[in-house]
Amino acid sequence: MDVLSGAVLQAVLALSAEPDMRLWRRAPLAPFTTIGVGGRGAVLVTVATPEAAARALAILTETRVPWAALGAGSNVVVADSGYTGVILKLDDAFQYVEGPFGSDRLDVDIVVGAAAPLPRVATFLADQGYGGLEFACGVPGTVGGGVAMNAGAHGGCMADVVKAVEVAVPGETGWLSAEDLEWRYRRCTLPREAMVLSVRLSVTPGDREQILTQHRMLQRRRRQTQPRGVRTFGSVFANPPGDVAGRLLEAAGMKGVRRGGAQVSNMHANFLTNVGDATAADVLGLMAMMREAVWRRSGVLLEPEVRVLGAEFPWERGEAERPVPRAGRG
Ligand SMILES: Cc1cc2nc3c(=O)[nH]c(=O)nc-3n(C[C@H](O)[C@H](O)[C@H](O)COP(=O)(O)OP(=O)(O)OC[C@H]3O[C@@H](n4cnc5c(N)ncnc54)[C@H](O)[C@@H]3O)c2cc1C
Known part of the structure; x- marks a missing residue:
């Protein structure tokens, strides 16, 4: 209705x-x-x-x-x-690239609209002979989402390249220096009620062929380790300090586990895929199972990397089986 x-x-x-x-x-x-x-x-x-x-x-x-x-x-x-x-x-x-600005041979600035797809921006810049965004060549989000998530891969992340962020807040727009934002692992704390409009990136002039070769190498590595052509949101859980969520999930036997139309990838245990007719309940329920399995096996409580809209995670509303303290833990 x-x-x-x-x-x-x-x-x-x-x-x-x-x-x-x-x-x-x-x-x-x-x-x-x-x-x-x-x-x-x-x-x-x-x-x-x-x-x-x-x-x-x-x-x-x-x-x-x-x-x-x-x-x-x-x-x-x-x-x-x-x-x-x-x-x-x-x-x-909001899908645009402007610049380069500045004449420094080591660093130049580029301004990118927040709706521009990260891989397209990374490839465009590589083709122009600018490096710095190689880590993003396989991250299928927008520049704005990349800032909000501090997207990263292969040892690089948005916090390394963002110099300033243009935001809209109620009634006005303005630029914030990257130093005024709080960047953490897969998270950037924007002001309340702010939407990212564009970003000033610092990129490095370099050898076009070398940068493009690096892109190809990183893409190949992704193809070897992550499922392709599937409906997914990438990593389900953030890596806990000192460990890797995929390793913990695999050790907990989660590869291939299915709930309704949602399935943990057989290739990468921290990837959850919609194998046809999944509902959000399937996806969130499977996430709860994954988290529970890792807790029981390793005593680590994984935190989601994915964001949920219109609901809470099952463990936040107490519907999932609540992890019980394991024997021997203080
Ligand atoms: C196959 C696959 C591989 C992936 N690999 C990686 C990876 O290697 N590394 C990585 O970090 N992530 C990865 N991801 C996750 C995802 O691509 C990134 O988190 C990306 O940055 C999200 O961008 P988005 O535009 O899709 O944001 P959305 O998913 O649309 O939104 C994510 C969050 O950002 C906020 N947001 C979006 N746009 C704006 C804006 N303009 N202003 C303010 N807030 C905004 C949303 O409100 C939401 O909270 C992967 C995803 C998939 C499907």
Whole structure:
């Protein structure tokens, strides 16, 4: 039934009157994610300009409607019941690369729109003879999602290359220096109610062929260790300090374990795949099983890398079997 709550309806009326925004009520969200599960969003809003993003955030704040930014959806799982707030997405106008700026032979700056796909930016820069973003050549998210997640691989991460971030907050836009943000493993703490619009990256002029060779080598390594052509959101759990989540999950016997339409990859135990008709309940239930198995086997409580929209993780709402202290642990 298409019934919007009073606050969302009020927000929809105000947003509909604004230029440079497009609204989609009851938008199915599964197709906007790489795992491909979950229900509808009450409203999906795409914004075409920085000012539109700032105005949208002002309206959502005034009407007290919860919202969430969505990039390529490569690190989110949407609840089967959907999302009752507003999903904000940058449209294609935010897919751009500007620069280089600066004449330093060691470092130059590039400004990239937050909707630009990370692998495309990395490859474009490599083709122009700029290195620094090689780690991102196989990360299938957007630049904005990459900042929010501090995406990284092969020893590099966004925090290494981001110099400044342009954000929209309710009613205004502005630049924040990277030093003013808190970067942690697979996480960057942005100001409350902020959406990333663009990013100033520091890249290094280098030998085009060498940089492209490095891309090919990293892509080959991915093909050898991760499942290809499947619906997944990449790593399910973050690596705990001093260990690797995939190793712990494999040791706990999770490879190939299936729940409904969700299955742990036979190739990589920290990858969960939608093998056809998975629901978010299958995915979240399997995640709870994976976490439980590692706790029982190794005494490590894994923390999710993936974000959930419209629900909590089962162990947060106490539905999963609660891990019990293992014998012998203090
Ligand atoms: C096959 C596969 C391989 C992967 N490999 C890696 C890897 O090697 N390393 C790695 O780090 N990740 C990896 N990932 C996970 C994912 O690609 C990254 O986390 C990526 O940075 C997410 O970007 P996104 O645009 O898809 O963000 P989304 O999944 O859309 O969103 C993720 C989070 O970022 C927020 N967000 C998105 N856009 C914005 C914005 N403009 N402003 C503010 N917040 C925003 C969302 O609200 C959400 O909280 C992989 C995923 C897949 C499917």
